[in-house]
Amino acid sequence: MPPEPVPADPGPDHEPAWPARDPMTAEEREAWLDHLCQAGDPPEEEDEQDWDAEPLTAEELAEVRAASADEMLAAGAAMTGRRGPGMAGSARIFPGQSASPAASFGPGMVLDVMPGSAGLALAADAAAGDGDQFRGVSDAELLGVVCAWDRVEAHAAARKLAAIAEVYRRRPEPGCETHGPARMPIACEEFAAAELAAALGESRARAEDLLGCAWELETRLPGTAAAPGRDDLLV
Numbered sequence: 001m002p003p004e005p006v007p008a009d010p011g012p013d014h015e016p017a018w019p020a021r022d023p024m025t026a027e028e029r030e031a032w033l034d035h036l037c038q039a040g041d042p043p044e045e046e047d048e049q050d051w052d053a054e055p056l057t058a059e060e061l062a063e064v065r066a067a068s069a070d071e072m073l074a075a076g077a078a079m080t081g082r083r084g085p086g087m088a089g090s091a092r093i094f095p096g097q098s099a100s101p102a103a104s105f106g107p108g109m110v111l112d113v114m115p116g117s118a119g120l121a122l123a124a125d126a127a128a129g130d131g132d133q134f135r136g137v138s139d140a141e142l143l144g145v146v147c148a149w150d151r152v153e154a155h156a157a158a159r160k161l162a163a164i165a166e167v168y169r170r171r172p173e174p175g176c177e178t179h180g181p182a183r184m185p186i187a188c189e190e191f192a193a194a195e196l197a198a199a200l201g202e203s204r205a206r207a208e209d210l211l212g213c214a215w216e217l218e219t220r221l222p223g224t225a226a227a228p229g230r231d232d233l234l235v
């Protein structure tokens with residue numbers, strides 16, 4: 001035992017102190033290491049890297065990095081107060097974020113720049129809410145919904161004319177062969193316009209205009225409807 005008094009043990013919440021005398025004997029060092037382990041801190045010698053271990057494979061390294069990224073995201077979410085659906089804090093509003101049903105239609109958001117499609121139509125319809133009241137929707141988001149419906153309308157017009165073009169192909173005037181990549185005959189049969197007018201509830205003149213527009217798009221402007229974002233020219 002050392003002749004000097006040893007300071008009292010401060011308890012488990014504090015790191016054990018080195019004995020007052022240096023150097024220590026082998027017995028004192030073993031006793032200090034045992035005391036350190038019991039306090040919850042491993043000795044420094046046991047914390048060294050095992051350089052003889054096999055290196056991580058690419059898959060294992062990717063898993064480690066993914067786990068670290070998930071932990072960072074979770075920590076960030078906890079610090080800012082973000083929570084999962086139905087949990088306390090879920091309704092908290094953060095700067096630059098919107099909780100409205102039309103949030104994705106805001107300026108520059110994903111649905112604000114999405115081309116016309118059936119999926120965009122479903123999203124725009126859901127943004128209206130019950131009774132088409134647009135509750136909680138800002139003015140900017142509302143205009144984004146309007147523009148989305150405009151693109152959906154153009155998309156629908158393009159698809160409608162594509163179907164009418166197929167009607168044109170299937171009703172060629174007798175003796176007219178199809179030509180070019182579009183496979184469109186020079187003229188369609190006499191009663192094609194009457195058939196289309198009856199199906200759409202339109203006048204014969206309007207049906208003839210639709211058939212003519214479909215023919216022009218397929219033969220002279222084939223890239224108009226096919227180009228992304230260009231089918232708005234068809235409205």
